Amino acid sequence: MTPALLGNLGVSLALAFSLLGLALSLLAYHQGDGRFLRGAKALVAPAFLAALAAFLALEWALITHDFSVAYVARNHSVQDPLWVTLVTPWAALEGSILLWGLLQTLYTFLASRKPLDPWRASLVLAVLFGIQVFFFGVMATIASPFQTLPNPPADGVGPNPLLQNHWMMAVHPVLMYLGFVGLSVPFAYAVAAMVVRRYQTWVGETRWWTLIAWGFLTAGKVAGMWWSYEVLGWGGYWAWDPVENASFIPWLLATAFLHTAIVQETRGAFKAWNFAFVTLAFAATVLGTFLTRSGVIQSVHAFAEGPVGPAFLGAFLFFTALGLGLLSRVSREVRDTVVFRPLSREGALLLGAFFFAGWALVVVLGTFYPLLVEAFAGAKVSVGAPFFNQVSAPLGVGILFLMGVGPLLPWRKPRAEVFRNLYLLLGVLLLGTLGGLLRGYTLGASLAVGLFLYNTAAILLLVREGVLARVKAGLSPWGFLANRRRVGSLVVHFAVALMGLGIAFSQTYRLESEKTLYRGQAWEVGGVRMELLGVRALDEGRRFAVEASLRTDRFGEVRPRLHFYPQMNSPLPAPKVVYTPGNDYYFLLMDFDREKGEWASIRLIVTPLVFWMWVAGGLMALGTLYILWPVARREELKGVSPA
């Protein structure tokens, strides 16, 4: 038995089980026969085990340096440390698809264990098996992770050095895939709901899946931003790179869905929106892979290119057509008949969802526009960060505004006391913004201060409301914490406001300066005084490092580096970041004297409030966890299915 044999066997078996499962679940639906459904369910676990075997086979090949496997030869080297070897399965295309497929079988397994009426159960399984057929079909044909080489090399080049430079690369892709795959379950339920024409219950039944997917996507995005900040050496966290956009689009649509789903759960409205949003959110995850892997858009993240692009484009079109086609078939039945007021909880939620969906549309437009121009006009144009920042700013302001007032508005009709709260909040917003302007901040930064204070005040008002209601009813005020959905969402909302503040300030007030220092020369910039002590080279086995030593007045000695990898033709910067609650100080070594080590070019980037963005990212994950964790267990104990 070789790793390649086991891997191919695993992929083939997973494909076979998925195909069989798809056929059986479709039969179960058409024949209305429970035996077929039991048969399909029986295939869920074997498909997962086969996928797991294939994944472990890839790890096996990597750990044993089996360079007869093409993937290993391309992405692994005997010099790689163990942790890099273990995360190499998602360093390139084929392994990433394998991980995606494995997670899909895991989610299918978990989803199939929840009790559901046989009609929808067979349809949900059919959709999930269908997705698996696509992934394992791709792996079995055009993107096999286990293709072998007739003449294996003695050693490979190792994964892209960008991936070896930071441990976050072990975490970020897995979180993203967990989020992407998580969206497949609500999508499958939505398809089933539209086929059997039972439009109401699916949103409640998949609430946990949606939240889990959203939580992973959020954590994954923030982890990716942090990785970009720590590793790429440009002192930023978001470049509006096509690949970043590709994973931002599903996040935006999932966020829109999360909010309109609440309205359907509570008021039974917005059914059509929910079907549309969940379809687009899921399809966007596939579109993202098309963007990343087809090489249609050149970007720093496009580590691999292959024939996979067209397959993913086809899958994107298929899933979109499936969801929206079914929706158009039942559109007359899901139309809203209730009257909505804009000044109500549902009004704010719908408006907010529209902002998120509109934002997704703008990002799609900006990302694809250069492609369209190139295809139809033959011209090359760039649509970069300045465009995205300008169109995103008003949308972000709108979202931050709705986020404060929305949860305070009651369902249906505003009550008189609500207006008192509204005026109070508007006062806070106005004063905060004016205060910012008086301190000399730009309009955007002042608005961010105002919106942060306004959101904090709104959250305090909500907490006060909840606590007072409990005290009046003679209950312990701490019981408010048991309302996990409310408390968790408030934590996430606060984190979003904090994130907004961090983004506004770090984008507006960024100081970047570069100077060549000779040994012993001092430089004072951005509130730091530094002196170059020396430059030295270090041999670290798989790479060379050149390190500059700087003595600073505030942070002691800092040592930014440049890393030289044999497989890269320009060095990778390894910045030294000093995090402080106010400003981040980002030291970079840009160039150095190769002959005597007499001088070094140092770049210093001072960015305010970035620290709080990572705090906000952590709070978002914690808030989501707070909503999900124990309630799911308790409901399961009560026998209520959370899925």
Next chain:
Amino acid sequence: MRAWALWFLFFLGAWAQGGLTSPPPDLSPEVFAIARELRCPVCQGESAAESNSGVAVEMRRLIAEMLGEGKTKDEIKAFFVERYGEWILYEPPKRGVTLWVWLLPVLGLILLGLGLFAYFRPKKPLPPELLEEAERRLKEPQ
């Protein structure tokens, strides 16, 4: 020293030849502000402020030089547009073929506003005969 340390020395030499042998010039924050709006022509999705490639280093040097000569931001950007075409600008110009990328979001927002307005507008009441019919049926014994 390991064998491939030789490679490192060789590599350093090659890298140095691509760039400059004398120390690079000092760069003020204004240089970066301009460079951030320009694409690095040989990179994938990096601006001239971030990239460490020879071209980007040279672009930063040119920007610093032109700023020293008293040129304005727009003049410097125009210089690079003349050299590489409008593709070099990360902010698409609001005319010609890239005008639509600016107009479409605005148009979309207007359409969205109209759609939402229609959605929130009170629905027309049902015709009275239909309401009577509904009332009658509700009162009917099952």
